[in-house]
Amino acid sequence: MKKAMYAVCVAVMLLVSPVLASDYDSALKTAKKDSKPVLLYFFNKSCGYCTMMDKDTLADKDVSAVLKKDFVFLRVDTDRWADLAMLYEVRGTPSSWFLDPSGKPIRQIPGYIPKKEYKTVLEFIRGRHYKEMDIQAYFNMKASKS
Secondary structure, eight states: OHHHHHHHHHHHHHHHOHHHHHHHHHHHHHHHHHTOOEEEEEEOTTOHHHHHIIIIIITSHHHHHHHHHHOEEEEEETTTOHHHHHHTTOOSSSEEEEEOTTSOEEEEEESOOOHHHHHHHHHHHHTTGGGTSOHHHHHHHHHHHO
16 A cells, blocks of 8 residues: 555656656666666755755765765755655755665655765665664674774
8 A cells, every 4th residue: 555655646746847757767767777776865955954965975075976886866956846855755954865776765864964974874875784784783883893
């Protein structure tokens, strides 16, 4: 039942927002073809933490390189595409939604994330560690190795 409702919501969203639908659909197709996870990065222009995330985290050369190489990255302005934010139950910005290559949600991480922690999150998703442990266990494992 939940999958059917999700499919209906996606179909409605695609009909309502043709520009985003094209980007969203393209991102999902590319992810599946290239076997890469998707990062839906929800933001809005009036959000101070979004500005900080853009300047401090996403603009970092290492973060940017990983996103370009290992992810299908789609920026979603919640002011322009509120329906997609609603579909993914985004309650505030910034918010990072990670999907597996088939489009199945892996995890949402809300809020501003400093670049060091974001790099660890990207490693967690890229390495598909979510299949064997939760993110806190991964952070703990990384901290114990340092």
